[in-house]
Amino acid sequence: MKTSTPAAGSAAPHLIADAVELVHSYPQMPLTVDCVIFGFDENKLKVLLIRSDLEVYKGKWSLLGDIVKQTEELDDAAYRVLRERTGMTDVYLKQVQAFSSLNRHPGGRVVTVAYCSLLNIRHHELQITDNELHWQNVRSLKDMAFDHKEIIDACYNWLQKRIQEHPLGFNLLPEKFSLRELQNLYEAILNLELDRRNFRKKFFSMDFLIDTGELEEDVKHRPGKLYQFNFEKYEKSKRKWIGIDF
Amino acid sequence: MKTSTPAAGSAAPHLIADAVELVHSYPQMPLTVDCVIFGFDENKLKVLLIRSDLEVYKGKWSLLGDIVKQTEELDDAAYRVLRERTGMTDVYLKQVQAFSSLNRHPGGRVVTVAYCSLLNIRHHELQITDNELHWQNVRSLKDMAFDHKEIIDACYNWLQKRIQEHPLGFNLLPEKFSLRELQNLYEAILNLELDRRNFRKKFFSMDFLIDTGELEEDVKHRPGKLYQFNFEKYEKSKRKWIGIDF
DNA sequence: ATTGAATGTGTATTAATTACATGAATTTTC
DNA sequence: GAAAATTCATGTAATTAATACACATTCAAT
Incomplete structure (x- = not known):
């Protein structure tokens, strides 16, 4: 931070000794x-x-x-x-x-x-x-x-x-969620429709989902498997994303 | 912006009429x-x-x-x-x-x-x-x-x-530049080495470079072609980037 | 037992990325 | 002015990633 331009060409810029006084002279705002x-x-x-x-x-x-x-x-x-x-x-x-x-x-x-x-x-x-x-x-x-x-x-x-670069979405879901819920989340946020098979393939290939072995309950159709996000594993393998693309 | 929590369950929240006075009561800082x-x-x-x-x-x-x-x-x-x-x-x-x-x-x-x-x-x-x-x-x-x-x-x-998602880099270069300069810029910023042929292919396929027909000068080897960035064309075709990838 | 609705899975096609080598143009050197 | 040195310019094959697409399975409801 620099408050005033020193006179052009001044050989010996003066140094401010009292920083507190300086800051007191600053305009303030809420x-x-x-x-x-x-x-x-x-x-x-x-x-x-x-x-x-x-x-x-x-x-x-x-x-x-x-x-x-x-x-x-x-x-x-x-x-x-x-x-x-x-x-x-x-x-x-x-x-x-x-x-x-x-x-x-x-x-x-x-x-x-x-x-x-x-x-x-x-x-x-x-x-x-x-x-x-x-x-x-x-x-x-x-x-x-x-x-x-x-x-x-x-x-x-x-x-x-x-949300497309980092696994933020999981903060919006319960700890355990079905893949359909995850896809619904992405579709809602991105405002588009995704192919179910490709969506699943994508997430499984990233390999950050833990199969809890449990199934959905209170759902009026065939229940889906419940997964958890493996934050720990993700943290370890955060990808350095390189790919020039405008 | 909300400054005070209304008493829990208060049915009739009081409205603040004097916004200026309210703001005056706010702490201020530089x-x-x-x-x-x-x-x-x-x-x-x-x-x-x-x-x-x-x-x-x-x-x-x-x-x-x-x-x-x-x-x-x-x-x-x-x-x-x-x-x-x-x-x-x-x-x-x-x-x-x-x-x-x-x-x-x-x-x-x-x-x-x-x-x-x-x-x-x-x-x-x-x-x-x-x-x-x-x-x-x-x-x-x-x-x-x-x-x-x-x-x-x-x-x-x-x-x-x-810089990998938007053509910011051109702001750092002269209006006309060689592909080598552009690649050097990306390598310097990203701190890595890129394959020259693939780099050229990438940029040419994006089709935002205008061949000026001019060549480098004052360079002590075979001069490269000089290009300009087509900001106009880029603005028209800004890509909506979709691709989940952590 | 049948129907309805959503789950779970695989493959073929296309597109994008990566790896890699040679000839051409210009300057420098001798 | 011929040879050497340097950098430019370019294409293809192999790999990987993205997309498009269909059917059998499971459970709930009737």
């Missing part, structure tokens, strides 16, 4: 985090929303977010939001992008850092009783508070790309 | 941008550094950065840094990641957003005369100011990945 929390239910990708508490956005949905505290890291702030809202720890959470439009918040300049979170919709301890919280279909979002539609779009694009 | 500016010279990937002006980092190199102004967007702040430091407009610039470690700045809490920039090392108007500015080999960085080593690593990883 910083927030917003979590795009994805869930998977009824073969649809959902995002967790809350009613905006701002009068100007009355009735509109917004993301779960909060201010970043004076001595809090961004990741910690995002985790705090998740913990407070869903009761869950150990959730998948990754920083995606900062948003800084000057008019993105009606109360003035607020910069926000967006996070993408993936969790199993059955595992959390939401009280959706008071209908403040709501799982909404990702493909039927409209008219949201702030720039939150834009943020969700960015995170959704990010997810579509990432 | 925000900066840091630009990881890559260049390509002598078949090496370089990054543009400046001597830190902080006494505590005396003699150490740091990234080019600056504070984000009260009414300035992040992208604009990063572009401003580039323009002021390199004299260049129209440069490739993308936001990569925010860094927020509490101790990353010796003067106190400063959050920074890192940008990756790619430019042609011959095009700028640097005054490197007073040795404040310096193009340094990406693979020989050590002992930098702040967390800038970490930031560069993150941007370099980002670049290695992105």
Whole structure:
């Protein structure tokens, strides 16, 4: 970081001794985090929303977010939001992008850092009783508070790309899942149809699925086998992906 | 954005009428941008550094950065840094990641957003005369100011990945370039050796290179053909990349 | 016992990637 | 100006990956 250009050609640049004073002279602004929390239910990708508490956005949905505290890291702030809202720890959470439009918040300049979170919709301890919280279909979002539609779009694009390179999807499924559920997940996220045999071939050839020996229950047709993802094995053999292709 | 959890089960959540007052109550902090500016010279990937002006980092190199102004967007702040430091407009610039470690700045809490920039090392108007500015080999960085080593690593990883999916590399080359130069660029960035025939085949089959009909000059061997990248054609046929592969 | 619906599996075709060697064009050297 | 040195330019065969496609099996429901 460098605050002022030294006079051109100055031979002896002056060094700043008091870094604290320097930082005090910096402009300051509020910083927030917003979590795009994805869930998977009824073969649809959902995002967790809350009613905006701002009068100007009355009735509109917004993301779960909060201010970043004076001595809090961004990741910690995002985790705090998740913990407070869903009761869950150990959730998948990754920083995606900062948003800084000057008019993105009606109360003035607020910069926000967006996070993408993936969790199993059955595992959390939401009280959706008071209908403040709501799982909404990702493909039927409209008219949201702030720039939150834009943020969700960015995170959704990010997810579509990432899920093809990294095994993120499993965070959305129960620990044990059938191949059909896995395929439904990919089809929902990528918004396309996949050939069942090729999909199975693909995942089996990657060899990261553990056959639990168990079968689906409470299903009204021939039950499928249940698998687990072998995170350990995957970690060991993370592929270095090389292949130029625009 | 949501600041306070409504009392559990509260049937009538109160709406905040004064958004400005709300934002005024938010904690504030300084925000900066840091630009990881890559260049390509002598078949090496370089990054543009400046001597830190902080006494505590005396003699150490740091990234080019600056504070984000009260009414300035992040992208604009990063572009401003580039323009002021390199004299260049129209440069490739993308936001990569925010860094927020509490101790990353010796003067106190400063959050920074890192940008990756790619430019042609011959095009700028640097005054490197007073040795404040310096193009340094990406693979020989050590002992930098702040967390800038970490930031560069993150941007370099980002670049290695992105350059395989998008034609970013051309921003680092002159408008007209030989296939050998292009291959050298990829080899430098990806840190590997590629087969020349397959590399050529790959790029020709993508069909985004325009044969200028010109040949290299001032080269002490058989001159190669010079090509241009067909950005227009590329934009029209951006590939939607589908292929699950961890 | 029959029907319905989803599971589980294999092969042939096509496309993409990899490995690999020689002749042609230009500069340098003698 | 002939020979040597260097790099450019190019094609094919072998391997691997992706795609398209059909039928028998299992269980639940009737």
